[in-house]
Amino acid sequence: MLNALGDPQSLLLLGGSSEIGLATARRLVTGRVRVVHLAGRPSPALDAAADELRALGAEVSVHDFDAAAVDTHETVLGKIFAEGDIDVALLAFGVLGDQQRDEHEPMAAADVARVNYLGAVTSGLVCAQALRRQGHGALVVLSSVAGERARRSNFIYGSTKAGLDAFAQGLGDSLQGSGARVMVVRPGFVRTRMTEGMQEAPLATTADAVAEAITTGLRRGTETVWVPGALRYVMSGLRHLPRPLFRRLPL
Amino acid sequence: MEGQLTGWGRTAPTTARLCAPTTADEAAAALRGAGGRGAVARGLGRSYGDAAQNAGGTVLDMTRLAAVRSLDLAQGLVEVEAGISLDRLMRLLLPFGWFVPVTPGTRHVTVGGAIGADIHGKNHHVSGSFSRHVTRMRLLTADGGTHELLPGEELFDATTGGMGLTGVILDATIRLLPVSTSLMTVDTERAHDLDDLMDRLETTDHRYRYSVAWIDLVARGAATGRAVLTRGEHATADLLSPRQLADPLAFRPRSLPAVPRGIPGGLLRTATVGAFNELWYRKAPRERRGQLQRIGAFFHPLDGVPDWNRVYGRAGFLQYQFVVPYGQEATLRSIVEQLSRHGCPSFLAVLKRFGEGGPGWLSFPMPGWTLALDLPAGVPGLGPLLDRLDEQVLAAGGRVYLAKDSRMRPQTLSGMYPRLAEFRALRQRIDPHGALTSDLARRLAL
Ligand SMILES: Cc1cc2nc3c(=O)[nH]c(=O)nc-3n(C[C@H](O)[C@H](O)[C@H](O)COP(=O)(O)OP(=O)(O)OC[C@H]3O[C@@H](n4cnc5c(N)ncnc54)[C@H](O)[C@@H]3O)c2cc1C
Numbered sequence: 001m002l003n004a005l006g007d008p009q010s011l012l013l014l015g016g017s018s019e020i021g022l023a024t025a026r027r028l029v030t031g032r033v034r035v036v037h038l039a040g041r042p043s044p045a046l047d048a049a050a051d052e053l054r055a056l057g058a059e060v061s062v063h064d065f066d067a068a069a070v071d072t073h074e075t076v077l078g079k080i081f082a083e084g085d086i087d088v089a090l091l092a093f094g095v096l097g098d099q100q101r102d103e104h105e106p107m108a109a110a111d112v113a114r115v116n117y118l119g120a121v122t123s124g125l126v127c128a129q130a131l132r133r134q135g136h137g138a139l140v141v142l143s144s145v146a147g148e149r150a151r152r153s154n155f156i157y158g159s160t161k162a163g164l165d166a167f168a169q170g171l172g173d174s175l176q177g178s179g180a181r182v183m184v185v186r187p188g189f190v191r192t193r194m195t196e197g198m199q200e201a202p203l204a205t206t207a208d209a210v211a212e213a214i215t216t217g218l219r220r221g222t223e224t225v226w227v228p229g230a231l232r233y234v235m236s237g238l239r240h241l242p243r244p245l246f247r248r249l250p251l
Numbered sequence: 252m253e254g255q256l257t258g259w260g261r262t263a264p265t266t267a268r269l270c271a272p273t274t275a276d277e278a279a280a281a282l283r284g285a286g287g288r289g290a291v292a293r294g295l296g297r298s299y300g301d302a303a304q305n306a307g308g309t310v311l312d313m314t315r316l317a318a319v320r321s322l323d324l325a326q327g328l329v330e331v332e333a334g335i336s337l338d339r340l341m342r343l344l345l346p347f348g349w350f351v352p353v354t355p356g357t358r359h360v361t362v363g364g365a366i367g368a369d370i371h372g373k374n375h376h377v378s379g380s381f382s383r384h385v386t387r388m389r390l391l392t393a394d395g396g397t398h399e400l401l402p403g404e405e406l407f408d409a410t411t412g413g414m415g416l417t418g419v420i421l422d423a424t425i426r427l428l429p430v431s432t433s434l435m436t437v438d439t440e441r442a443h444d445l446d447d448l449m450d451r452l453e454t455t456d457h458r459y460r461y462s463v464a465w466i467d468l469v470a471r472g473a474a475t476g477r478a479v480l481t482r483g484e485h486a487t488a489d490l491l492s493p494r495q496l497a498d499p500l501a502f503r504p505r506s507l508p509a510v511p512r513g514i515p516g517g518l519l520r521t522a523t524v525g526a527f528n529e530l531w532y533r534k535a536p537r538e539r540r541g542q543l544q545r546i547g548a549f550f551h552p553l554d555g556v557p558d559w560n561r562v563y564g565r566a567g568f569l570q571y572q573f574v575v576p577y578g579q580e581a582t583l584r585s586i587v588e589q590l591s592r593h594g595c596p597s598f599l600a601v602l603k604r605f606g607e608g609g610p611g612w613l614s615f616p617m618p619g620w621t622l623a624l625d626l627p628a629g630v631p632g633l634g635p636l637l638d639r640l641d642e643q644v645l646a647a648g649g650r651v652y653l654a655k656d657s658r659m660r661p662q663t664l665s666g667m668y669p670r671l672a673e674f675r676a677l678r679q680r681i682d683p684h685g686a687l688t689s690d691l692a693r694r695l696a697l
Contacts (some may be wrong), residue, residue, distance in 0.1 A: 001263070001265075001301065001306070001690050001693050001694035002263050002569065003262075003263060003657055003658040003659075003694060004260060004262035004263050004300060004301075004569045004628055004657035005262075005628055005633065005634045005658055006263075006660045007634060007658070009694065031634075032660065041542035083305075085693060094466055132353075133267045133288075134288075134306055134307045135266040135288070135305075135307030135308070136264075136265040136306040136307070136690075137446075138267070146421055177253070177255065177266065178266050179255060179264065179265040179266030179267075179306055179307070180266075220566075
């Protein structure tokens with residue numbers, strides 16, 4: 001259960017070796033979280049993550065979960081929720097793709113869409129239904145500022161995040177009054193493995209900063225979290241920029 | 252009907268199916284039909300935390316089971332359904348010269364809630380907790396059966412303070428306290444710091460039936476722990492003025508308009524509370540004896556402002572109440588200093604001395620000092636601070652009150668309540684499928 005200060009006791013991390021996901025898990029485990037379910041594709045990194053969280057005192061179980069295998073989500077996640085209440089489900093999986101290649105290989109672009117959007121729709125719905133049955137809990141969805149307005153340089157990825165973001169907002173509205181809720185997290189450029197070697201955007205941030213913003217948002221019951229917070233205003237400016245101008249920005 | 256529920260602190264809302272049985276049979280049917288996420292009884296929701304919530308399950312609103320079954324005016328015994336409030340009981344009984352044996356800081360609690368939390372009042376050092384005055388009760392258990400319970404029986408002792416987790420209390424018989432007027436005679440004095448306060452309480456408390464001290468937790472330095480003590484007794488008729496004597500048992504508590512919804516959070520800053528506390532302390536007489544006060548003013552000053560819990564805004568608030576045994580004054584002193592140093596804006600910080608504990612397995616009171624304080628949930632660093640205080644309370648052999656808790660760790664709790672293992676075993680035995688459960692039970696693995 002969430003306590004009066006918004007501290008959860010159990011966590012389901014979808015995308016079990018995501019850096020932001022793990023940074024968040026680490027933070028939560030040093031607080032009240034004792035039970036962690038790591039759901040991801042089997043890998044040494046996933047096992048290492050489990051060991052690290054165990055060393056911090058959590059009871060960790062690892063589940064074979066593939067975001068792209070949408071037809072398995074009900075079964076895999078159903079089993080996890082059957083084991084006990086989940087206070088926070090963190091949807092942290094996602095791929096960046098390679099825009100230049102993907103523009104010429106539609107099937108590769110489809111993979112990005114399948115994981116980032118389709119996979120989130122199915123697993124998000126399964127989680128939301130389970131949380132609704134529980135009468136409490138938060139589904140935290142890692143969106144991105146890239147979804148706020150698609151840019152020439154990464155519109156494939158950006159459009160999947162746009163879809164995910166819209167989906168998560170609507171899902172949140174559908175949970176009104178159920179005791180469960182959705183929190184949408186929109187980080188800017190995050191320095192992680194996924195973005196290694198890329199040119200940093202202004203206001204770049206770290207996985208730890210995102211994790212901190214997530215835990216603060218959980219405590220406050222926020223619906224939308226921007227990381228860093230200043231991006232909220234930057235993006236609201238960019239969103240309303242006329243297209244001819246927007247196109248010419250070096251984004 | 253589905254609805255979101257919180258406790259009095261308005262934190263951690265969860266959604267449950269609400270039903271309000273009007274008969275014992277309806278309550279039994281609701282319990283049987285509760286489904287996988289179980290059910291729990293709720294009184295007037297005056298627990299601060301999540302004791303009367305059950306996320307995704309059923310919550311039985313007991314307030315319609317509120318009949319008075321019988322009243323023995325000669326012996327001072329009343330048999331009531333569990334959903335009746337102490338407010339109604341007082342209105343009913345005072346004209347006959349009877350008073351409830353124990354009342355908390357609000358009249359708006361039910362008899363079921365009073366037994367479920369085994370509440371204490373300002374007279375604990377003399378009268379013990381509420382359940383000591385319960386001569387029998389009837390409990391609806393998970394199997395749908397009802398059990399007549401007497402003090403000394405295992406299930407009786409597990410139920411008093413059992414936070415609704417052994418079953419649903421349907422009715423109870425309570426032994427009342429005879430009074431000859433509805434006024435209190437009250438002595439007030441100021442203590443200029445914590446040592447002074449503890450000294451006054453220790454040496455003179457036994458002279459009063461009712462005793463409580465309000466501490467200014469914002470005061471620091473030499474004034475740390477300065478306080479106003481109010482202690483009293485039911486007034487006898489000879490103390491009343493001729494006008495008062497015309498209707499010595501009158502009881503017509505007044506109420507101010509309710510606090511409006513939508514008060515912004517953060518209104519209660521340390522500075523505002525500091526100013527209020529300063530005023531409150533100065534306003535109290537240095538020493539006054541034998542002031543006549545109405546029951547409402549003495550016992551339930553906050554009841555005069557309906558919905559005052561909204562003052563804390565959206566983030567809500569919590570109450571931290573703990574007890575440490577006599578001999579552990581150093582811990583108490585250190586905790587008061589830590590709270591005052593942290594700059595917690597608390598209007599309400601109340602210190603009192605407990606007498607003997609009762610037999611309730613999870614009952615809170617034990618001989619010692621108990622401190623209770625209201626805190627806005629948004630105070631920075633509050634979680635870690637209270638976690639540290641929990642550890643100190645535990646190390647001192649004390650405990651935190653479940654009816655007020657909304658944030659403790661399960662591991663800490665089990666160290667505080669030595670009979671928790673027995674309580675769990677009993678629940679396992681009489682309720683193997685967990686038909687009775689609550690958010691509190693889930694959070695603390697009760
Ligand atoms: C302003 C204020 C001052 C207070 N002062 C004090 C004080 O001085 N001393 C003190 O001890 N407490 C105090 N309290 C706490 C309060 O007395 C307890 O929380 C009490 O249990 C509230 O009763 P309720 O009817 O509102 O019960 P709820 O809060 O609705 O429920 C409390 C618990 O009792 C159980 N319960 C309720 N009805 C039944 C039933 N019929 N059968 C089985 N279980 C049941 C519930 O499941 C829950 O676990 C105070 C609270 C407030 C708001």
